[in-house]
Amino acid sequence: MSIPTQSRAAYEWPTLSLIVQCYTALLVAVLLLPQLSLWLAIPVLILSITLHSSLQHETVHGHPLPQRWLAVALVWLPMGLLVPYERFRDQHLAHHQDTTLTDPYDDPETGYFDPQIWQQLPRWLQVLLRFNNSLAGRLLIGPAISQYAFIWGDYRNWQNGQRELAWVWARHFIGVAVIITFVANYGAMPLWAYLVAAYFGMSILKIRTFLEHRAHEHAGGRTVIVEDAGLLSFLFLNNNYHAVHHAQPSVAWYDLPRTFAEKRGHFLAKNQGYYYKNYAEIFRAFFFHPKEPVPHPLMDKDGK
8 A cells, every 4th residue: 555645735843853862862771781781781772662662653654854754754663673664554553544444354454353263272372362461461472473464464464475575574674784883883782671661662652552452343543542641752752643644644633632722522522422532541441441342343153
């Protein structure tokens, strides 16, 4: 799937400034902080990798430059090592078809299973996936599960004729090799520490995606609002105002809270009150408890 062709007329300086700050923090975490404390460097790197992923998301939606190729070039390197930018872009744009949100087949970012497929899974895997539906599970094993599913899915797509995926992954591995070579040869941080930070950077992102969509009869009721203004909201670039983002994906991250505030009643009515005050509320409710069943609750056991 290609990026929409419309271009923006202006440079978005808050985002451009944040890109510079993000790379500065990444370099400081890799080159300087380990000389003071590795246990300070690793958390800084985790947060920087999380922010970099959110900046990649901004470019998918046409920010922060009218020249899309240049915007992508600014964030293309896979600082988190795991997901090729091009695959994230294509799957995320497909995910923005609200009529298919949460569908186990048509939404590439869904966490639900077809109930018929679910019944056929071995017991140990069902237990593992139920644990993954708690916030603790999503933080601990969520990145591993999603990465396995992602790679396996692309392998099957390649087998089914999408041969261009081999080149996408080849370009991604070149980017990964550049980062690993730099860290190994010039960094004060050991490579194992960077790998740990990459994994847990993805874990932090899982907090955002944990319940940003739910199964609901009406498309508008499937997307959450988390009215948080703390560190997590910053790292996610206000994408916790997720119903606003889905309704108006061209709105830049720094305008999402204002857009929600101006039409608060409209957005909460449209998403059927799918709302949390902050992430602390989500942690209290779901850290040890699954948020919902893994099989899609609105599909029957025949997959309908």
